[in-house]
Amino acid sequence: MTKRILFLINPVSGVGKQRTIERYIESELDCNKLSVDIDYTEFRAHARELAGKAVGQYDAVVAVGGDGTVNEVASKLVGTDTALAIVPTGSGNGLARFMQIPMRINKAIQSLNYFHEKKIDTMKVNQYCSVNVAGIGFDAHISHNFEGKKLRGPLGYLQLITTEFAGYQSDTYQLKIDGKVYSRKAFLISFANSSQYGNNIHIAPNAQIDDGLIDVSIIRDFPMFDAPAMIFSLLDKSINKNDNDEVVRAKRIEIEHPSELKAHVDGEPVLLGKKAIIEIKPLSLKIIVPPDHLIENSILDPIKEIIPNIQDTLNLDNIWNLKLPKT
Incomplete structure (x- = not known):
């Protein structure tokens, strides 16, 4: 049975990978398994609004963006049968990394073809x-x-x-x-x-x-x-x-x-x-996770990838050059 999925793309989130997303959707998704619609967010909380309308109409909503976009989409899918999927294009991608979702867009989209669902916990923080x-x-x-x-x-x-x-x-x-x-x-x-x-x-x-x-x-x-x-x-x-x-x-x-x-x-x-x-x-949220063969090393080594040439950007004297008190 064909699954209906909605891509919600935040065009300004994270590091700019969103520009290539439609090309990857066309090349990597199996149209015999998935029926796809695409929408773009236009303002803050728009993903939340669009995800709410998608509940019951789609089997999954794909958050294409960073952690903020993922949060907006997930907040409307909690307690429903519509699953969250993630194509991580943000700068942190905390939940995606924890769930071992590939950081490469093509691999993340390929994962959707298998539609492996897992239930996870969520938290309520006041409202x-x-x-x-x-x-x-x-x-x-x-x-x-x-x-x-x-x-x-x-x-x-x-x-x-x-x-x-x-x-x-x-x-x-x-x-x-x-x-x-x-x-x-x-x-x-x-x-x-x-x-x-x-x-x-x-x-x-x-x-x-x-x-x-x-x-x-x-x-x-x-x-x-x-x-x-x-x-x-x-x-x-x-x-x-x-x-x-x-x-x-x-x-x-x-x-x-x-x-x-x-x-x-x-x-x-x-x-x-x-x-x-x-x-x-x-166990209040369904999320699409990758099959074993698509799980890849998504580890960003902060020391190797952030620290090089960092003195050109940061003033690290506050932390790295601390002087111990004299004894």
Whole structure:
């Protein structure tokens, strides 16, 4: 039976691969198995609107873009029989990398021909849906400040991080995690459905996307001279072994704060008010995953691909040239 799929293409997301997508759709899709329609998003939240209209009309909606586009599409497919598919063309592609979806467009599109479905968990963050990672603290601060920046992608994030890091002040948060009360002075608190932000930068290395649990990763306030070790632990999947890190698995988290909580949901900046409730929605979303023979090494080595010639772009003195206090 022919499957009906809708491609939703964000023409301005990520790194510009979208221009070639229609050519790959024509060359790589099996028209005997799939009936295809294509639409382009024209404004923020347009993918959410179009995905909502597609529910029940299509077997899958293909998000062609970055993590923001994926979030918009997924938010309307949760709890339905219409599956999410991803052709990753963003700069981070967190969920796609975690699900081992090929980073090469032709391979990602070929995967759709097999239409292998898997059910995954999603999170509800107040009124927002999250399929990957949400958080408060420093990563949310960066997300809010990143909006509107001309330099996008990993280099843009790194530039902003090195600019903002030295002046950022950790905050104290009151949390109730599955009924147990915590008070933590934290640099950041992440709520992880998958293990990574994107670009294989892992905030919760042991997170599973279908276990009915959220990995709450609390990075407590730490001395500045520990920053390089913390950053590298995000890259080599050892952040959960760091003395400054605490991981708690839970189904429901409540946070109360005297001022409005700045947060990010799958990298997109949001405001949560003075109280946030984060809940897991077990196995609430269907997603198309690649067959075994199309799974490829999609690892971006941040050190090799981001760091070369980085001094021309970034001022790293805030992090890399830290001086230890005299003893």
